[in-house]
Amino acid sequence: MLKLSGIRVAYGQRIIFDNADFLVRPGDKIALVGPNGAGKSTLFRIIAGEESIDAGTISSDPGTVIGYFSQDVGEMSGRTALEEVLAGAGDVYEIGKKLSELEHRMGDPDAEPLSDSDMDAYGELQSAFLHRDGYNLETRAESVLTGLGIGPDRFGEPVEHFSGGWKMRIALARILVLEPDLLLMDEPTNHLDVESIVWLESWLRDFKGDLVMTSHDRDFLTRLCPRTAEVASGAITMYSGDYDFYLREREIRREQLVATYNRQQAQFAKDEEFIAKFAARASHAALVQSRIKALEKIERVSLPPDPKTMSVQFVSCPRSGDQVVVMKDLAKSWPKPGAAKNGEQSFHSVFSGLSGIVNRGDRIALTGVNGAGKSTLLKTICGETEPTGGSAVVGASVKLGYFSQYSSDTLRPDRTIYEEVEERIPLATVGAIRGILGAFLFSGDDADKRISSLSGGEKSRVMLACMLAVPVNFLVLDEPTNHLDIASREVLLDALTRFEGTLMIVSHDRYFLRHLANRVFEIDHGRLNAYEGNYQYYLDKTGREY
Structure with missing residues (x-):
C-alpha cells in the first residue's frame, strides 16, 4: 500500500499539487489521466523518490519495491540487450553475480577454499535467490524481450546498436523483469507496435503487484485499469471505474459543480445587493456586518478551466x-546491407x-x-x-496528403511554426494561417516558436496542420x-x-x-x-x- 496525504509541490509561483491525496491499495491497477503539464510525471517521480515534496506525507509498506518506467531511458552502453535487462532485476541480479563468483571459487582447484563464513553466506544467498525466483531470471528476461519484439538473434547485440525506440523497449523490459511490488508506467505503449502492445497488455493483466499507469492508448487503459485518478488544477481526484466511466462521471461532476457555482454566485449577488443597499443605514449596521462576515467565511466554489x-x-x-x-x-x-557478393547485390x-x-x-x-x-x-x-x-x-x-511517423523530420529547425505552415499555403491570409494554427493549439505567441524547441507531440501537430491546410x-x-x-x-x-x-x-x-x-x-x-x-x-x- 502507498499513501500520499496533503502533498504540496510548487515550482516558484506555479503550483502543481496543493493539499493533494493519493492512495494505492493492494492489487490496484490505476489509470492516471489529466491534461499535459498537470503533474502526472511529477507524481510518478515523487512516488519513485526522485522528487521531493514541499509539504505533506508519503507512506508505504516496509520493503516495498517500486519500479518506474519513464520516457527518459538515460544512457545505455557497455552491455548486451539481455545483460541490460538482467541488470534491471536489482538485488536478484546482484545476488546471482555473487553466487556465480562463489561457485567459481568452489569449482577452481587453484582458488582459495571457501571459509565457514563464506559457506554460510553462500547458503543465505542461495536461499534469497530461490525466494526471488532467481534461477528463472534469465528465462524471464528472454521471454520479456521476445514479447516486446526483440528476438533471440538480438539478445547478444550491444545496446549501443539499438535506436532510441528500441532502447525504450529494453528499458521497459528491465522494469518488467524486476517484477516490483508497485509498478509505475509513464506511456509504456509509445514506440510499440500492436503485437507488442497486446503482449504487454496480457503481461500486465497477470501482474500480481500494484500498477499506476499513463497511456495515450484508450483501449489499453480501459482494458487494464478498473480505477482512474485524474491530475488537474493541483488536485488528484479518484474515480471508482475505468476510463470510460471516468469520462461520464467527470461530466456529471462538472455539471453538478457548475450548478453549485451558479447557485453560490446568485446568493453572493443577493447578499452584496443587500449590503450595498443598507450599508449607510445605522438601523441595519449589525445586520450588514453579519452578512459581510458570513460572506468572508464561505468557501467559494471555483470552476477549473476547460482543457484546450x-x-x-x-x-x-x-x-x-x-x-x-x-x-x-x-x-x-x-537491398540487403553489406557489400555485394560477386558483383551482385542481394x-x-x-x-x-x-x-x-x-x-x-x-x-x-x-x-x-x-x-x-x-x-x-x-x-x-x-x-x-x-x-x-x-x-x-x-x-x-x-x-493526396501523406503523413508519416517521420514527417516531423522534414520540418526545418530554424523556422517558426507560422513559417512552416505559411510555406504550404503562400496565398493564404495571416488570419487564415493563424486560424489553422489555433485549431492545432498554437495560438498567440506560440505560433512564433522555433521548430527546434518543440516536443514530439507539438511537431506532430505542426505536421498535421501543414498537411490539412492543403x-x-x-x-x-x-x-x-x-x-x-x-x-x-x-x-x-x-x-x-x-x-x-x-x-x-x-x-x-x-x-x-x-x-x-x-x-x-x-x-x-x-x-x-x-x-x-x-x-x-x-x-x-x-x-x-x-
Whole structure:
C-alpha cells in the first residue's frame, strides 16, 4: 500500500499539487489521466523518490519495491540487450553475480577454499535467490524481450546498436523483469507496435503487484485499469471505474459543480445587493456586518478551466474519381546491407504480387505484423519510393496528403511554426494561417516558436496542420496519433470521421481503428488480404487478439 496525504509541490509561483491525496491499495491497477503539464510525471517521480515534496506525507509498506518506467531511458552502453535487462532485476541480479563468483571459487582447484563464513553466506544467498525466483531470471528476461519484439538473434547485440525506440523497449523490459511490488508506467505503449502492445497488455493483466499507469492508448487503459485518478488544477481526484466511466462521471461532476457555482454566485449577488443597499443605514449596521462576515467565511466554489483541445476542420476539395488507387502485382524489395557478393547485390523482398483497389470513400486500416511492409506500401502508393515490380496507379483528380511517423523530420529547425505552415499555403491570409494554427493549439505567441524547441507531440501537430491546410481528397496516414494525447486523438478521430474523401491509415491505436475503418487491408507474408468490413469484422474473421 502507498499513501500520499496533503502533498504540496510548487515550482516558484506555479503550483502543481496543493493539499493533494493519493492512495494505492493492494492489487490496484490505476489509470492516471489529466491534461499535459498537470503533474502526472511529477507524481510518478515523487512516488519513485526522485522528487521531493514541499509539504505533506508519503507512506508505504516496509520493503516495498517500486519500479518506474519513464520516457527518459538515460544512457545505455557497455552491455548486451539481455545483460541490460538482467541488470534491471536489482538485488536478484546482484545476488546471482555473487553466487556465480562463489561457485567459481568452489569449482577452481587453484582458488582459495571457501571459509565457514563464506559457506554460510553462500547458503543465505542461495536461499534469497530461490525466494526471488532467481534461477528463472534469465528465462524471464528472454521471454520479456521476445514479447516486446526483440528476438533471440538480438539478445547478444550491444545496446549501443539499438535506436532510441528500441532502447525504450529494453528499458521497459528491465522494469518488467524486476517484477516490483508497485509498478509505475509513464506511456509504456509509445514506440510499440500492436503485437507488442497486446503482449504487454496480457503481461500486465497477470501482474500480481500494484500498477499506476499513463497511456495515450484508450483501449489499453480501459482494458487494464478498473480505477482512474485524474491530475488537474493541483488536485488528484479518484474515480471508482475505468476510463470510460471516468469520462461520464467527470461530466456529471462538472455539471453538478457548475450548478453549485451558479447557485453560490446568485446568493453572493443577493447578499452584496443587500449590503450595498443598507450599508449607510445605522438601523441595519449589525445586520450588514453579519452578512459581510458570513460572506468572508464561505468557501467559494471555483470552476477549473476547460482543457484546450484541437479543432480540426478539413479544407474542402473536389471529389476524386471512383478508383483512387489501383494496385496490380505490386512488389518492393530493399537491398540487403553489406557489400555485394560477386558483383551482385542481394535483395530482401518486402512484399510481392499485391493487387487491390482503393475506392472513393474507403477508410482502409492497413494492418500486418511489425516489419510486414505497411509503411513501405504507403510510401510506394504516395510515390515516395519506386516499386520493384508491378504498379500502383493513383486515379483521376486525386489530391493526396501523406503523413508519416517521420514527417516531423522534414520540418526545418530554424523556422517558426507560422513559417512552416505559411510555406504550404503562400496565398493564404495571416488570419487564415493563424486560424489553422489555433485549431492545432498554437495560438498567440506560440505560433512564433522555433521548430527546434518543440516536443514530439507539438511537431506532430505542426505536421498535421501543414498537411490539412492543403486541399486533399485522399489522406495517407502512417501512425498519425504518435505523441498525441487521448483528447487530441479523439478530436482527430472526430475530424477524420467527418472527412469526405478517402483514407488509408496505419495505426497501433486499436480504438482509433475500431471507430474509423470500413475496410481492412492486411499484409500477410508478403501478400495482401482484403476484408470487406470494419476493424472488428477483421478481428472476428482472423481470430486476432487485438
